Amino acid sequence: MTERYYNKGIAPRLALACPQCSAEARFESLYGDLPLPVLLADDMGGTRLSWAGRLSCLDCGLNRTHEVDWPREAFYQLEYRGETLWGFDRAMMAEILAYLGAGPDRDKVRRNSPHATRLLRLPKPFLAAKARETLVAKIEALLERD
Secondary structure, three states: HHHHHHHHOOEEEEEOOOOOOOEEEEEEOOOOOOOOEEEEEEEOEEEEEOOEEEEEEEEEEOOOEEEEEOOOEEEEEEEEEEEEEEEEOOHHHHHHHHHOOOOHHHHHHHHHHHHHHHOOOOOHHHHHHHHHHHHHHHHHHHHHHH
């Protein structure tokens, strides 16, 4: 169900879990500001999708090219009732927290967010009133871990 987030692709700069030490690592696309995945011509006259970029981790020093497995490698992600809630980075997850925690003022929070379109496309299980307390606590814990 998290496919709804994809809308027009994924941000070219992401916070990923470092494959070496599990700390937050920075990923930057090899294709500048184009949303991921990028459609490229292949050697056979067709096309292929590329998630290539540069991954660097300040904790362990990892610095290499990397193909993203999104959203499995997202650093800011959590599970709720079999669904994955993810953010491109800390700022997006903080916006999701503000949006989910806003209750009746949710539309006002969304309109003022740089992630307004993504917030509008959050899957319904995350938007239910009965999910609010649990999700807010989980997101707060996620944001406090670093």
